[in-house]
Amino acid sequence: MKKKNEGTTSSSIFRKVLAIAIPILFFSASLWLIAWIADGLMLRNAKEMPKSKRAVLAIRDSVPSYEQFGTEIFTEPYLSAYYDESYYFTQKGRNDQKELILESLKRLTTNYDCVDIFILAHTNPYLYWFESLPQKLRQKIRLVYNTGCRNANQGKRWLKLGAQAYIGHKGKTSLSPFFYVYFLRRWVSGHRLDLAVKESNKIARDEINLFKDKLPDPGKMDYTEQTHAHLFGSPTLQIDEL
Amino acid sequence: MRHKALLHTILRKTPWALLSLLIQLSVVWAAYYLYTNDYGYNSGRSFSYFISFSYFVLGAAGLLGIGCSLVGMSYSILTERWYKVLFKLLFYVPSLFLSVVWCYLWLVLRAWI
Numbered sequence: 001m002k003k004k005n006e007g008t009t010s011s012s013i014f015r016k017v018l019a020i021a022i023p024i025l026f027f028s029a030s031l032w033l034i035a036w037i038a039d040g041l042m043l044r045n046a047k048e049m050p051k052s053k054r055a056v057l058a059i060r061d062s063v064p065s066y067e068q069f070g071t072e073i074f075t076e077p078y079l080s081a082y083y084d085e086s087y088y089f090t091q092k093g094r095n096d097q098k099e100l101i102l103e104s105l106k107r108l109t110t111n112y113d114c115v116d117i118f119i120l121a122h123t124n125p126y127l128y129w130f131e132s133l134p135q136k137l138r139q140k141i142r143l144v145y146n147t148g149c150r151n152a153n154q155g156k157r158w159l160k161l162g163a164q165a166y167i168g169h170k171g172k173t174s175l176s177p178f179f180y181v182y183f184l185r186r187w188v189s190g191h192r193l194d195l196a197v198k199e200s201n202k203i204a205r206d207e208i209n210l211f212k213d214k215l216p217d218p219g220k221m222d223y224t225e226q227t228h229a230h231l232f233g234s235p236t237l238q239i240d241e242l
Numbered sequence: 243m244r245h246k247a248l249l250h251t252i253l254r255k256t257p258w259a260l261l262s263l264l265i266q267l268s269v270v271w272a273a274y275y276l277y278t279n280d281y282g283y284n285s286g287r288s289f290s291y292f293i294s295f296s297y298f299v300l301g302a303a304g305l306l307g308i309g310c311s312l313v314g315m316s317y318s319i320l321t322e323r324w325y326k327v328l329f330k331l332l333f334y335v336p337s338l339f340l341s342v343v344w345c346y347l348w349l350v351l352r353a354w355i
Contacts, residue, residue, distance in 0.1 A: 019315075022316075026338055
């Protein structure tokens with residue numbers, strides 16, 4: 001009888017330990033798995049080695065907060081992971097933080113061998129802001145990607161300003177984010193610039209074709225052509241290349 | 243002593259596994275509700291309604307789901323036969339995982355709003 005009681009007691013302690021340990025184990029595993037899916041998986045290709053002294057500056061213009069939020073949660077982790085230093089600005093008005101943005105670009109071009117710029121904004125005049133930067137520093141601007149509608153027309157001026165390559169969209173109603181999400185992933189993964197642009201253009205075109213009939217005036221607008229990204233300057237750039 | 247007895251009664255009589263499952267289904271229902279009522283991005287309807295509704299559903303489902311799954315799992319291990327425990331884990335583990343997902347999304351919305 002005593003033996004039976006001892007057995008029951010030890011079994012009861014065993015159950016108590018498991019009743020605490022198993023839920024904690026599954027809860028921790030769930031947390032770990034979600035953190036891995038949300039962050040680790042997306043950035044699994046980020047290299048731990050030094051990133052050859054490169055920096056990046058990104059600007060999001062003044063649009064509704066949910067759009068700004070979406071842009072930031074997609075973009076910022078990639079930039080932080082693949083560049084030595086990244087500055088991400090979200091504006092609250094047309095000229096919001098202008099001085100700070102200029103000062104930041106000046107600082108980055110002073111401290112790093114090359115600086116990429118991502119302009120995540122509607123038709124914009126940032127090109128003219130950066131003209132005030134000394135020429136020696138402007139030469140360190142490497143790639144400029146601009147989502148702005150009709151901002152492909154800034155290509156030659158950006159190259160003249162000092163950028164090695166510029167990507168922009170010609171259309172008046174460019175659905176640039178369709179291109180951008182694919183382009184950013186390919187660029188940071190080390191694709192050659194022209195190949196990254198070509199592939200991203202193709203995927204963006206296919207996706208837009210899927211639902212273009214639901215967009216306003218699909219017959220006349222030709223959204224795929226309007227969204228097509230145009231590359232100016234050096235087509236062979238790669239993120240690791242200086 | 244009466245409180246302890248009451249607690250045991252509540253723990254014994256609450257269908258934790260079923261509750262965990264229903265909580266996950268409530269999120270599916272909420273998503274379906276938003277879809278059929280055409281709330282959401284670019285719908286022309288109130289985006290703030292979409293966000294506040296999602297915030298409430300995700301928060302409630304996440305926190306309640308985690309609570310129910312953990313309590314149910316513990317209580318089942320303590321009191322039930324092993325085959326029953328293993329069977330119920332088939333409900334508790336996916337529910338716990340989904341509840342953590344809802345909580346994660348809820349925290350994302352919370353940080354944003």
